[in-house]
Amino acid sequence: MVIPAPPGKMGPVPLPAPELLVGQSPPRLDGLDKLLGRARYLDDLTFEGQLWGRTVRSTVAHARIVLIDFDPSYDWSGVTRVTARDIPGENVVQLIDDDQPCLAWDVIRHFDEPVALLACADREKLEEALRHVRVEVEPLPAVLDPAASTQVFKHYRYEREAGRLAEAFARAHRVVEGSYRVRHQEQLYLEPNAVCAVPRADGGILLHGSMQCPFYVQRALKRLLALDDERVAVVQTVTGGGFGGKEEYPSMIACHAALLARAAGRPVKIVYGRGEDLASTTKRHPGVVSHRTAVAADGTLLGGEIDVLFDGGAYSTLSPVVLSRGAIHAPGAYRWPACRVDARAVATNTPPNGAFRGFGAPQTLFAVELHMDRIARELGLDPLDLRRRNALRPGDRTATGQELRESVSALEVLEAVAERSGWASGRAQPKGDGPKRRGLGLSLVLHGAGFTGSGEVKLKARAGVELTPTGCRVLAASTEIGQGTITIFAQLVADALGLPLGAIEVAAPDTSRVPDSGPTVASRTCMVVGGTLEGAARALHRRLAAYAAEVYGGDAERIACVGGTFREGARAIATFEEVARRQLADRGPLVIVEQYSHPPGIEWDDDEFRGDAYPVYAWAATAVEVEVDLDSYETRVLRVVTAQDVGKAIHPLLCVGQIEGGTVQALGYALMEEVVHRDGRVANDRLQSYLIPTALDAPPIETILVENRYPHGPRGAKGVGELPMDGPAPAVAAAVLDATGALVPELPITPDRLRAALKLGAAPTASLGETPLGAAE
Amino acid sequence: MISRIPVTSARSLPEAYALLEKPPPGLRVLAGGTDLMVQLQARVGLERIGHVLDIWGLRELRFVDRAEGLLRLGALATYGDLRDSPLVRERLPALAELSREVGARAIQSRGTLGGNVCNASPAGDTLPLLIAAGASFVVGGPRGERRIAADQFFVAYRRTALAPDELFLRAELPELAPHERLVYRKVGTRRAQSISRTLLALRGGALGGRLAGVRVAAGGVAPVPLRCRLAEAALEGRPVDALAVAAARAALEGEIRPISDLRGSADYRREVTGNLLARLLPELAG
């Protein structure tokens, strides 16, 4: 269900062209092909002379490599072999700190780390060959518990009015402390990682693959192979989901395929099985977040100290930026008169953790939200009232000192959910006295839209449009990964040009053909790239209007394309197609590429960790009703009510789809999803034991779209991709607390953990180093 | 290599028996394949598989009928068959209900009772039900047929009493007397596509206010699906009161031997199995 926000709040934004497609939900451009099985994923493509590639992986968490032994008695004919020795450029998967090798050479730092590569035309021979490679090692002591790690990838400390902290704690009515723990979560895209590298006659590489960020892959290949821009092209193939799992990892598998392809002189395809994908690719960072909070008797927050520890795994990969988003979201959607955040990401000998929808925020928001419920309970307050009292309002400053000017909707989403969920009566209802207990819980979150801090400023994302005889072609590196990118791009561009949807094509992301719009991550695609595209489309419109005025006469300023025809007032001048064809014949191709720039006044200080961390925030409140079975300690989610302010829903159906999908993924995070490591190895590397919710586990979800427009987003849009991942888990934990009186400070809330919390009686606390993160139970 | 394993698809029981006359080394039977194919994919014991006997086409093993006071379930009866069979729904509603809970629709269409029995997983869902119901299994091969009580069939972890030249043919379940019931509860990992953490099945009834003919069986809490004789002894002839429940629960928690694994801890399994017993017992009497 979609309930528009009350008028007045929406603040109409003056726009040059009317919204005809924006705000509608036309069929997805990629929908029919996917529905009919016509979409061709990487594994559906066959390349002339193609070989299959496989990865030899470590079977130890930490060791020195003594020898990589290819069994001399085995018949290696027809098998291509590659080790780090064969890398022409640098043995590194380019990202931030560049500490991760493409192939381990001297030291193995985690289980299932790539050590060597094989390729062969016959898949069965390849499997056999794999068993004839032996990696001889000298084991080294492995660090599996992040609390015991001495290697810090990144450490941030930031404060707001820290001088007043001591005073806040001194005059507090209560000081409330709590520690909260979260575990590894797998992205579980339907299509496992897959690429095919095709060697080119010029010594270059053409790489096809399932991915979110073609330019990340291109940069990684250039560095590894010591090639220039011209000789490395990366093309995204139809991608069966990403959720962040295909942000950085495709660079690794692409590097592997490219090395094999160059060695063999033939295309090499690598398609991971589910087991290999689960065991070796990135996961959501596990961590422990501790809060110490000074509160007044009425629940007003006076000051807080927040400590964040993330387990980065064996290499730093994206940990610095995951940590910064986690640290910035750690204080939640609240006013903190004084606050200090101390956040570290450390190394362990486990597979590296990386991007996953929410990117550090779901972890720290779980902690602050459940902590709010702990405070409410200790003070005897209604958790809704506590949130109302402390929620950020327009004009308030966040903990990084950012003044919230536009599109600030904490109270609005909170009140919408309170009402639609029947909060007051729901909380007052008896919990039950039999084996089944009911409870209602709530969360309030914010999510920064776009890259953190100066990310966008450094990136300088570019995107554009190219005139075609019948409309235009969108040129952007943003990938369609099931979330609707190409459909909303077409809607935005069509409305800016006054064209029907069918007149817009979206070019497949190919680094040799499209500008670098940056990665498809961070809820930035619609707001940042969509906005840039809209600007480019408007510029194209201006150019064509000027041209029409020149050719057909009239005042360019007053000429606009409406419904596919250029008009001046009521007078029709020429159809878009006539103008476009004439322009193309007369003046040649017309491509307009624009560069994103932050709206004025957005300032961020990287060193001080202060200022406008994001240009704007999206807001969400979520209520969850659960039923807990005290015989089996199972928690069942009965319903979810959520209100989410996305600025403007360009495509309401896709928007609700993102929210529902994200909510179910977050319920999995709350109740069952957990990658279990044993001695550093993923123990549940199959879907039988890595559990995600099924359709029967998914409750009815009522979504309230709040559209509090952001003046600098396209038609007012902010981001929606990650927001729905943040709120459900703490709301489930709060509902379990309401139902049973047990505060389970750890995700997922498995029956075992709930039972343990109930046996402890009083609200228990997960302490640092109690058991290693990810330890098997 | 999977593709190099020879497969014989039998079209009749005699044809299958002909192959079993001299079973090729490493012979494995394939019914619905929902366990076997998963094991192949995970390469579990792949090197030990020398030949596959595919019995999926043996129509004579796919049936549900009633004879001489027995409900007879053919080896190839699928969960879908059991779920939809009017006979099962009327005579043994618990089995129809359980079949609806197994896996999800696709598995229910392909997975068979015989496969569940012969796979002999301690967490196989039908097994405690069959044991509690007092079922016997009819197995057969070129040397003839024999009958084995369900609670004697599972001899050790994933090992059965089946000889290498034998097939499981059918299960035979005595019908419930009017005062008797068969009840169960599965505690899985989620609401579909879920392996049991524990499953408890009870059969019996009350005569003159006292429990009679009680049978208790549990899954997922021992190396084999377990008949819980101590719990049965603690209940037989007793009224369903707090005392009897406590005694039976103590007996049950003493005789099951759960382990800790990815699905749950041993302590959890022990307690929850006891909770299920306490919760289900009144249903026998009422």
Ligand SMILES: Cc1cc2nc3c(=O)[nH]c(=O)nc-3n(C[C@H](O)[C@H](O)[C@H](O)COP(=O)(O)OP(=O)(O)OC[C@H]3O[C@@H](n4cnc5c(N)ncnc54)[C@H](O)[C@@H]3O)c2cc1C
């Ligand atoms: C997604 C999924 C969900 C599942 N959910 C459940 C669940 O909820 N509960 C549950 O209990 N199980 C579940 N299973 C396991 C499986 O579906 C069942 O055990 C099913 O009953 C197996 O039957 P089958 O015919 O497919 O067996 P197969 O795989 O064909 O055979 C299993 C074993 O039994 C042997 N065998 C089969 N038939 C005979 C016979 N007549 N004589 C001698 N040997 C024989 C085979 O050699 C093999 O060793 C699930 C499996 C999957 C893949």
